[in-house]
Amino acid sequence: DLKNALNRCGYRTWTFNKALRPSDHSKKPRDKPLDKRKATNITIPYIEGVSEKLRRILQGFNIGTNFKPYSTLRQNLVHPKDRVQKAIKSEVIYRLKCEEPNCNDTYIGETSQPLKKRYKQHCRATTSSYSSAIYHHTQHNQGHSFKLEATDILDREPRWYERGVKEA
Numbered sequence: 001d002l003k004n005a006l007n008r009c010g011y012r013t014w015t016f017n018k019a020l021r022p023s024d025h026s027k028k029p030r031d032k033p034l035d036k037r038k039a040t041n042i043t044i045p046y047i048e049g050v051s052e053k054l055r056r057i058l059q060g061f062n063i064g065t066n067f068k069p070y071s072t073l074r075q076n077l078v079h080p081k082d083r084v085q086k087a088i089k090s091e092v093i094y095r096l097k098c099e100e101p102n103c104n105d106t107y108i109g110e111t112s113q114p115l116k117k118r119y120k121q122h123c124r125a126t127t128s129s130y131s132s133a134i135y136h137h138t139q140h141n142q143g144h145s146f147k148l149e150a151t152d153i154l155d156r157e158p159r160w161y162e163r164g165v166k167e168a
Contacts, residue, residue, distance in 0.1 A: 039063070045070045087116035087148060093167050095152045096122075096134060100144045107134050107146070110167040112160065119148045 007013065039062050044051065046067035055065040091112050096119075098105040111118040122134040123146075138144050157163040 041066060043068055086151065086153060087119075088114045089153060089156070090114045091158045091163065092156050093154045093163060094118075095154055096146045097150060097152075098137065098141075098144050099147055099150065100141070103141070103144055105137060105144075107137075108154070108167060110157075110163045112163075115151065115153070116148060119146075119151070122146070 003013075041064040042058070043066040044054065046069060051065075051067055058065050092115060093108070093110045094115060096107045096109070107122075109118070109122075122132040123138075124135065134146050138146070155166055157166055
């Protein structure tokens, strides 16, 4: 019994009685027969063959069904904003794949900079002892290369810490 279990956990009996008692008897819900209740309406995407069956099932529960198109002409044709070029996107987690057909090496990284700028940093040697894994790969494997155009953007994340977690 739920009452006994909660009572053992420290809840007092009067709390149950208060919770179960309606605050105002005039607001006490009355159960109406299913056919007398106000009809509820829902709107769902129209999928041929499925939507009609779902409508028949929901009618039994006094739920009206409205259909909307799965995709509209407007959704397919109107794009008010131009797509942002991949090279100028920033705050991304990205994957670079080696272009050599027999090489399966990939590099996953994150950057707050535009992707093109970060890619250029990968492709050059640095004066410090640190070199990019991509630079190291292309220097030690003849004919191997990475291309910015083939970079996959895995996700966008403006927060540095979360971006690092997603990269890992």
